[in-house]
Amino acid sequence: MKPKALIIPCSGIGKTLGSVARESAFRVTEDLRPETSRLMPLSPLVLGEEETREILASTPVVAIDGCTKSCAAKVAAERGGKVDQALQVSDAFKRHRGLKPEGVAELNKGGLQLAQALAEEVAELVDRMGGEVKNA
Amino acid sequence: MPELPVKKVGIISCSGEEMAEGTISRLATRRVLETLQPERTVTICLPLFLAGGEGERAFARHYPTIAIDGCEKRCAARGTEMYSGKPAGSIVVSDLYPRRNSELGSARRLSNQGHRLVKTTAAATSKLVDRLLGPRPLVGLKPAERPAVATKAVVTCSCGSGIPVKTLTIAGREIEVAALPVIYQSWRDSGRMPDQGVSPEMVQLVRVYNPIPENEEDAWKQAIALDYARFCSEAK
Ligand code: SF4
Ligand code: SF4
Numbered sequence: 001m002k003p004k005a006l007i008i009p010c011s012g013i014g015k016t017l018g019s020v021a022r023e024s025a026f027r028v029t030e031d032l033r034p035e036t037s038r039l040m041p042l043s044p045l046v047l048g049e050e051e052t053r054e055i056l057a058s059t060p061v062v063a064i065d066g067c068t069k070s071c072a073a074k075v076a077a078e079r080g081g082k083v084d085q086a087l088q089v090s091d092a093f094k095r096h097r098g099l100k101p102e103g104v105a106e107l108n109k110g111g112l113q114l115a116q117a118l119a120e121e122v123a124e125l126v127d128r129m130g131g132e133v134k135n136a
Numbered sequence: 137m138p139e140l141p142v143k144k145v146g147i148i149s150c151s152g153e154e155m156a157e158g159t160i161s162r163l164a165t166r167r168v169l170e171t172l173q174p175e176r177t178v179t180i181c182l183p184l185f186l187a188g189g190e191g192e193r194a195f196a197r198h199y200p201t202i203a204i205d206g207c208e209k210r211c212a213a214r215g216t217e218m219y220s221g222k223p224a225g226s227i228v229v230s231d232l233y234p235r236r237n238s239e240l241g242s243a244r245r246l247s248n249q250g251h252r253l254v255k256t257t258a259a260a261t262s263k264l265v266d267r268l269l270g271p272r273p274l275v276g277l278k279p280a281e282r283p284a285v286a287t288k289a290v291v292t293c294s295c296g297s298g299i300p301v302k303t304l305t306i307a308g309r310e311i312e313v314a315a316l317p318v319i320y321q322s323w324r325d326s327g328r329m330p331d332q333g334v335s336p337e338m339v340q341l342v343r344v345y346n347p348i349p350e351n352e353e354d355a356w357k358q359a360i361a362l363d364y365a366r367f368c369s370e371a372k
Contacts, residue, residue: 010183011151013162018181022153026244041153043211046186047218071183078187105166 003038005084005126006056009064010072011042016101017066017089020115023107024064024089027119028126037062037126042072045079053080060084060129062122085125092118145173145265146180146201148223150212156240156250157206157229163246164229164257165204172262176269186215193220200224200268202261225264229257304363307355315345316360320367330365333357 009025012018029039040061045052056076062085063073073086092114093099101111149165152158169177180201185193202225203213213226233240233253241247246254266272302316319341328338334357342348348356 009153011153011162012181012183013149013151013165013179014181018183022151025153030244039153041151041158042183043151043186043215044154044209047209047211047214069184069187071181071187074187075183105163105170 001035003059004036004129005038006040006059006061006081007037007064007122007126008040008042008045008061008072008076008081010066012066012071013104015066016104016107016111017093019066019104019107020089020092020101020111020118021064021066021072023112023115024118024122027115028122032119032123033126037123040076042075045081046075048079056081062087062125062129064089064118064122066090084129085122087118087122089114089118092121144199145177145224145268146199147177147261148180148182148185148201148203148212148216150203150205150210151182152206152211153243155206155243156246157233159206159243159246160229160240160250160253160257161204161206161212161227163251163254164227164261167254167258168261168265172258173265173272176265176272182212182215185219202227202264202268204229204257204261206230224268225261227257227261227264229253232256232260302363304359306359307352313342313346313360316342316363319345320364323364324368324371330361330368334361334364 007025007028009021010018011022025039029037038055038059040052040056045056057080061073061076061081061083063070063076063083065072065086065088067088067090070086070088073083077083089101093101096114096117099110099114099117100108101114102108103111107115147165147168149161150158152161165179169179201216201221201223203210203216203223204227205212206228207230208228210226210228213223216223233256239247240250240253300317301312301314303310303312304316305311306313323338338360339348339353339357342356342360
């Protein structure tokens with residue numbers, strides 16, 4: 001079944017925020033909305049495989065970035081994706097001040113809880129998406 | 137050329153969200169960075185690199201890099217080569233453990249075997265770092281016994297390339313100009329006065345670290361001249 005949304009995390013490796021983005025994406029696509037969302041890895045997308053491009057061109061994207069650099073959103077847009085929602089972990093942290101993420105290889109409890117909170121927000125967004133690229 | 141912060145190797149990991157080997161490359165990168173070669177490595181965040189962070193790209197042009205990839209698609213190695221320069225070294229996790237199967241766990245949760253492969257991959261990478269930079273002088277010293285690094289890198293992006301940058305407004309846009317703080321210092325040390333303007337040779341040096349569009353060279357010159365004057369007056 002064609003997913004309603006592609007979830008693209010930045011997976012930034014230098015700081016905690018990228019790991020939270022990655023964990024959120026796993027939680028949406030594997031736990032919360034496995035039927036209606038699909039995780040799209042960023043690196044192969046850049047290096048351009050035909051199949052990846054086709055699905056990217058026809059399915060709305062939810063980019064989950066660690067910070068304001070918005071790498072996933074930028075790369076997805078550059079590669080012809082329609083970024084319907086561009087979220088940042090740094091914003092989510094402002095909404096959930098008590099959940100302080102730490103660790104990169106392994107997130108602490110706060111990081112995992114923040115990932116879950118963000119994943120739940122993303123899941124709701126996915127529910128509202130039609131699965132088709134608008135203005136295509 | 138100005139002396140940039142301590143000689144380091146950039147470790148570039150693929151993001152590999154779709155298979156255990158991608159997670160292994162990521163965790164191995166962290167292990168090299170945090171445990172095996174903390175003084176001599178930085179990570180260059182691949183997405184930031186691909187999205188066009190100039191500090192990151194400049195770093196990869198000037199320091200040796202090692203790409204760690206999950207599989208034979210070699211996204212990190214190819215991305216680095218495409219946007220900057222050929223990596224000095226390349227590790228592919230699936231080559232280290234060719235029997236691709238579920239023994240390694242999943243991208244989200246590695247098995248014990250997967251965690252063992254993280255260590256193997258990190259050790260192989262650390263060996264490459266030694267080959268590139270020479271043997272480690274600090275082996276065996278506790279963190280407290282290690283000398284402080286010569287120059288503290290100004291980390292500019294959340295993923296931290298370790299190259300100092302400065303943000304200037306050029307042609308109406310905010311641009312991160314890589315290596316500018318050390319370039320200014322080298323100009324000042326060699327007695328270049330800001331009232332002499334920015335010579336073509338000075339622009340050339342900035343260009344080594346930053347792609348300057350042909351049609352914006354004058355705007356770059358103006359912005360740098362102004363900022364360099366400010367730098368010199370603040371340093372007095
Ligand atoms: S968005 Fe921020 S955390 Fe994510 S890869 Fe880019 S710089 Fe790193
Ligand atoms: S190298 Fe392989 S595991 Fe890594 S991002 Fe590319 S396709 Fe995924």
